[in-house]
Amino acid sequence: xPMAASDIEGLxxxxxxxxxxxIRDLAGxxxxxxxRVVSKSFAGMSRIQQHQAVYTALGGRVGGELHALQLxxxxxxxxxxx
Amino acid sequence: xxxxxxxxxxIVKSNDVVLFMKxxxxxxxxxFSSRAIAILDRLGAKYETVDVLQDPEVRQGIKEYSExxxxxxxxxxxxxxxxxxxxxxxxxxxxxxxxLAAAQ
Numbered sequence: 001x002p003m004a005a006s007d008i009e010g011l012x013x014x015x016x017x018x019x020x021x022x023i024r025d026l027a028g029x030x031x032x033x034x035x036r037v038v039s040k041s042f043a044g045m046s047r048i049q050q051h052q053a054v055y056t057a058l059g060g061r062v063g064g065e066l067h068a069l070q071l072x073x074x075x076x077x078x079x080x081x082x
Numbered sequence: 083x084x085x086x087x088x089x090x091x092x093i094v095k096s097n098d099v100v101l102f103m104k105x106x107x108x109x110x111x112x113x114f115s116s117r118a119i120a121i122l123d124r125l126g127a128k129y130e131t132v133d134v135l136q137d138p139e140v141r142q143g144i145k146e147y148s149e150x151x152x153x154x155x156x157x158x159x160x161x162x163x164x165x166x167x168x169x170x171x172x173x174x175x176x177x178x179x180x181x182l183a184a185a186q
Contacts, residue, residue, distance in 0.1 A: 047168050048150075055151050063151035068114070071167050 002030030003066050008058065015057030016041055026070070034070040042075045086143030094147075094157045098185045099129040102144050103154040107131050114166040118154040121166075121173050127182045158185050 005023040012021050012035070020038040035054070042050045050073035055062050062069050093100060099122075105111030107119050122129050134141035134153055145151055148162045156163040158181050163169065172178035 047171065048162065048164055051164070051168065052149060060151070063145065063153075069152075070114075072171070 003061065004030065005033065008033060008035065008066070008069075011059065011061075012037060012054060012057045016053065020076075026068075031066075032068040032070075033066070034072070036072045036074070038074045038076055040076060042073055047073065086139040087147060090140060090143050090147045093132060095160050097130045097157075098159055099127055099182065100132065100157050101129055101154055102132045102134055102140070102157075104133070104135050106133055111135060112153075114152070115154045118156060118166045118169055121169050121178070122156075125173070125179055125182055128186055158182065 005025055009021045009023055012019055016037070016039050018039050018041065022036040024034045026032040026034055037050075037054055042053070045053070051071055054071060054073060058066065058069075101115075101118055101122065103110060103112075103115035103118060105115055107123075110116035110119055119131075132140065134144060141153070144153065144155055148155055150162065150165065152165050154166055156165075156169055163178075163181065164172070169178060172181070
């Protein structure tokens, strides 16, 4: 079942309220997305933990309903330098 | 003894570099697995692969083992490193080269 990009963004923001979410539909089929998620809450977390936080936000849809989500996570630049 | 979690644990601990993937290194069956293989080959890494499509218990079990919902999954010296996105980031930053060098 394809998912709308706005649904993905909504779920991530519901769990990570300060997240800046950028989503690209890679294939135009509503099934292959790339997401970039930037949040202060990622500070001090490993990459694995950051990705897991996004997977948790998506409540088990990744790997199932949402077949392909290319994921990039980051802490806002201003946070890093402080 | 034969439950999937112990089998996976055994595979992860007995191989310095192992990639759980869909398909084989020669014939990956998914774009993400293909990308993971391309990164490892580019770095000249020595690695083992496990084709999860051949083993439904491992296919499901590996997701529980690492609490990670997708495949491929790379393990180096018993540690879960990440999926293909993290591999690409670590390749670009040079971290993956360092990890592999330490393991080989």
